[in-house]
Amino acid sequence: MSVALAEGNLLDVVDYRGGFRGPDGEVTEVLAGVSFGLRRSTLTAVVGETGSGKSLTALSVLGVQPRGFVRTGGRMLFDGEDLFAGGPRSFERVRGNRISLVFQDARAALNPVFTVGHQLIDVCRAHRRLGRKEAEQVVLDMLERVRIPDPLRRMRQYPHEFSGGMAQRVMLAMALVSEPELLVLDEPTTGLDVTIQADIMDLLVELISSSGLTACLITHDLGVVAQTCQDVVVMRSGTVREIATCEELFTAPRDEYTRDLLAASRLVEAR
Ligand SMILES: Nc1ncnc2c1ncn2[C@@H]1O[C@H](COP(=O)(O)OP(=O)(O)O)[C@@H](O)[C@H]1O
Ligand SMILES: [Mg+2]
Numbered sequence: 001m002s003v004a005l006a007e008g009n010l011l012d013v014v015d016y017r018g019g020f021r022g023p024d025g026e027v028t029e030v031l032a033g034v035s036f037g038l039r040r041s042t043l044t045a046v047v048g049e050t051g052s053g054k055s056l057t058a059l060s061v062l063g064v065q066p067r068g069f070v071r072t073g074g075r076m077l078f079d080g081e082d083l084f085a086g087g088p089r090s091f092e093r094v095r096g097n098r099i100s101l102v103f104q105d106a107r108a109a110l111n112p113v114f115t116v117g118h119q120l121i122d123v124c125r126a127h128r129r130l131g132r133k134e135a136e137q138v139v140l141d142m143l144e145r146v147r148i149p150d151p152l153r154r155m156r157q158y159p160h161e162f163s164g165g166m167a168q169r170v171m172l173a174m175a176l177v178s179e180p181e182l183l184v185l186d187e188p189t190t191g192l193d194v195t196i197q198a199d200i201m202d203l204l205v206e207l208i209s210s211s212g213l214t215a216c217l218i219t220h221d222l223g224v225v226a227q228t229c230q231d232v233v234v235m236r237s238g239t240v241r242e243i244a245t246c247e248e249l250f251t252a253p254r255d256e257y258t259r260d261l262l263a264a265s266r267l268v269e270a271r
Helices: 054-062 088-094 118-125 132-145 151-155 165-177 194-211 222-228 245-251 258-265
Strands: 011-021 026-040 043-047 071-079 098-101 182-186 216-220 231-236 239-245
Touching: 011 054, 026 043, 026 054, 026 071, 026 231, 043 054, 043 194, 043 222, 043 245, 054 071, 054 098, 054 182, 071 194, 088 165, 098 165, 118 132, 118 151, 118 245, 132 151, 132 165, 165 194, 165 239, 194 216, 194 222, 222 245, 231 258, 239 245, 239 258, 245 258
Parallel strands: 026 239, 043 216, 043 231, 098 182, 182 216
Antiparallel strands: 011 026, 011 071, 231 239
16 A cells, blocks of 8 residues: 655655565565554554554664564655664664653563662653753653652652553653653553553543644554544554544545454444
8 A cells, every 4th residue: 555655744654564584584574565654743543453563563663673573675754864774873863762662561661670760860861961850850740740649759669569550651751751752652551451541541642732742552442542543544464454534434444454343343333
């Protein structure tokens, strides 16, 4: 599927292809030409069944593809710059700085031997020229923004003292403390209790709308998509099957596979 490059997107993924090398040395493509764009200050959902290539695409935006992944083609244009053309340096410059990633298992991403405050301050100082005291204040403010109660006390605690939902808020704070332009979230609430999922999604939507952030939310929850996202990308088998506004997708899906997804989620009847 080809997609015209829209003027002014923050990110354009263009015919991105790649896969894993088998024992015979041949690369089996699992991403078979992925193309989509992210409009600025917009929340875009990427949906599709397990194994459709959502996470590989997200990791590629950060330049952190898993070991063994081979890119066989395509471009990744961030704010007009082709990240692959500039080599690993281009990704290093934007990663964690202009682009942040939040993924599913928050506690696995935190270091168990340092306090949460210590880790947040480190990340903050790695990306912004701030003294320790200033960084502490920025972190404290950020923990308040992600609605962690009693943030000063929480900063002195270790990751194991946080529940799954609270740890995910810490990850969100960590992703935002560098003031990124693009936030990529890969199933950020999967595995959390439903009410906690809803709280975190509310928070995300508020943060995105109040900060002008561009965000890409990978999720299999079409209910969340319907409530929160402006644009939707539907993936299947390493390709993009449909790109639509949320409104279009739920009222007039064009692709047969999208219609199946909607029917399976029973959201069509619910609306
Ligand atoms: N490290 C890996 N080694 C081999 N194959 C992988 C690896 N990671 C992902 N894949 C394959 O790539 C495809 C896409 O995976 P992924 O992007 O994780 O899908 P999704 O996030 O949509 O569930 C899957 O078929 C998966 O089996
Ligand atoms: Mg995934």
